[in-house]
């Protein structure tokens with residue numbers, strides 16, 4: 001397991017992405033990770049199971065695939081043990097454990113699976129735990145966290161692993177991932193999860209979703225992130241454009 005050392009050449013605070021299973025971040029928002037790491041932002045993936053309940057791939061294979069994929073994304077990786085694949089429960093102890101990861105890495109931006117329930121039950125539960133962890137990480141009085149300094153993130157974004165897990169009531173932020181280098185690295189990172197892509201065409205699903213969003217946004221490909229909180233801008237000058245091409 002790679003232990004992260006997060007130093008950022010361009011003084012961008014690190015990004016921390018959580019996944020319930022070894023391939024979640026790659027399929028859900030891998031292009032965003034590459035977009036950020038290629039801009040000099042450190043990214044760390046925190047994976048909360050070895051995918052041991054899956055039909056395909058052993059935990060050892062899944063671990064090796066995740067390590068290879070993280071490298072392709074330019075990210076560091078660690079596994080955190082909670083209840084195990086398909087057994088995740090929402091508990092304060094888990095939120096506190098994830099809060100300790102947040103305090104150690106001190107990220108600016110968090111990424112987590114969306115809270116929509118009609119998907120793998122671990123996904124929305126992990127989303128809830130990360131949302132709670134972000135809050136606990138900034139509270140000074142949580143006894144279990146007293147060993148590390150409180151930390152407040154800037155933004156929590158949710159990613160959607162499938163069309164069914166896209167929140168219907170949240171306007172997404174679309175991240176342009178059209179650059180050929182980004183698309184190439186993202187695709188390679190998804191394909192690194194060969195035990196999963198052999199069974200179903202997950203790569204084409206994600207590339208097609210990104211293409212559809214790209215068409216709406218007037219770019220090649222885009223990935224949707226769903227903000228947990230209202231985004232704050234210094235001025236309207238920070239806005240680039242809205243997606244309403246059709």
Ligand SMILES: [Zn+2]
Nearest residue numbers: 020021024120
């Ligand atoms: Zn998953």
